[in-house]
Amino acid sequence: MEKFTKFSSRLAPLPIDNIDTDQIIPARFLKTISKAGLGDNLFSDWRYTGDGTPKPEFILNRPEGRAARVLLAGDNFGCGSSREHAPWALFQYGFRAVISTSFADIFRGNALKNSLVPIVVPEDKHKALFAAVEADPAAEVTVDLETQTLTLPDGSSVTFPIDEFARYCMIQGVDELGYILQLEPEIAAFESKRTLTINTLAEV
């Protein structure tokens, strides 16, 4: 996992609630066996016409949206399927954080495992961010994961909640599996106490 470092960036605003993972990366792009190339198909059906031409009005096709590393989205971002292809696509496109008033559980978990920071802000700050980017598309925010602080274009800042362990992993650039593997003695001890009720390898 890529180490997360403090950065400043423009915002790409998508003022729509309940953006689901089928919009982030439609299912037809899930037939791949690798992670590569997903960024090109991020928001595919909103971003391109049927023949693959970019829709000029969509934010990621506009100059002010292209440079953004922070997506500013409506409430309940990432609802729907468990596909990790959604944060993979967002990350590959260049996003390093998504700001919303809430995130769907599975998406949030998947994002944290890929150095994509899901930033939950209160409703008033959320509205202020949309207003700021509308007034000045070049307005920037700063994301600092060490201090869990988002600095708004007006210089004010807000702290955001983040799972302590996921934060540690992102700052160090390590993934969770290494940690779980270290708990092997506990896992083995747990297994030794259990009576199994299935064996998928049995001939039935």
Add this chain to the structure above:
Amino acid sequence: MSTDQPAPKPRTIIEKVWDRHIVAERKGAPTLIYIDLHLVHEVTSPQAFSGLRERGLKVRRPDLTFGTTDHSIPTHDRNLPIIDKVAEAQITQFEKNCPDFGIPFYGPQSKKQGIVHVIGPEQGLTQPGMTVVCGDSHTATHGAFGALAFGIGTSQVEHVLATQCLLQSRSKTYQVRVDGTLKPGVGAKDIVLNLISRIGIGGGTGCVFEYSGSAIRSLSMEERMTICNMSIEAGARAGLIAPDDTTYEYLANRPFAPKGEAWDRALASWRQLPTDDGAVFDKEIFIDANTLEPMITFGTNPGMGIPITAAVPDPNAIKDPVERETLGKALRYMDLPSGIPLLGHPVNVVFIGSCTNSRISDLRAAAGILKGRKVNPNVRVMVVPGSQLIKEQAQAEGLDRVFRDAGADWREAGCSMCIAMNGDQLQPGEYSVSTSNRNFEGRQGKGGRTFLASPLTAAATAITGVVTDVRTMLGKN
């Protein structure tokens, strides 16, 4: 019995299953929990297997892991080649990954192949009190057995393959109590669509549902699976139903269920699972089953649902500007007027299938309506059983003849048009009535428009070619 010890705190079934699976709790990290059953499929596993290979890791417990091909597999004749070479490569890779890592699986040619959330229960792999995970958000289906079952991402698929464990934070508990008796023409799908329309698609975020109440108790296991399946559509991590005699009767003698003394031991343990009297939930909602009508969705998320006789809501009547725009955007995508019901709206396709509604009782319900009738010539009707065993059972009962005689297409098992990865899809602008679980933009094919409903409503609509209230047809064929 000693009287000086405090009585144990009453717990919900959700807390009991969680407590039974704690492997380690370290300061500064989420709880490490053990996973009893890990189901894998071709779409969300390839990158996890690649991760194992890169790290030189094995699958820790292939005996607690099971695979099937369902998402990208065609539902036409299995002897025909797969036209989509990308999908074929993914299935071929899965057929290599499973044996490479010692995992048993049902490939495209297996007589037991089917949708992952159909075959787990069908084979007796899903059992009460288990933790069940799969790289698929509809894993909550297995909650019908009193299992804590939830969807995970591909990174976590790799974690479970390697360690049989997951780092998880405890969820909040949410009681969904449904009391009363359902009226004719109203079923499990209508209960869950009603719930989601009330609390919204984010209403269960951070929570695990326990469905309880007399209406839930009277449901069959297949109906309970339909309800638990759509827990994620209300944003919940999982949804479960405490096991009872209905559960044990369904499970007894299934291929992977325990037998003999092992069954007796397991049963004694399962009987300890139901929520204790006096246990407190973080949230609660009550639904009166007596008042429910057949439900249908009109918009672009599963929370946009209404009773079938009700009018599509008017965005102009909504005060909040973002909510108004969200509804307005949905109606523009769906190209629907507000203020009138969907009844009578023409449809192009009827899809009966998916992990929500593809089991034998769903097919029987649909066939009960279609028997002796003809599908409207303007409608393409696809019936896709959830597993090859269900297909076989349906054929033994003559249901395939009912569907074919009516003019419906009888297919092989798979996810099919629920997710439209396998070639089964809507054309841009087409409308479907679908027994699946999601009506997101483009979910059933780019530009396609989905009305979610029960198998009864789907079958009634197949006959008339327009959205139809099945209650007008009951008992008339």
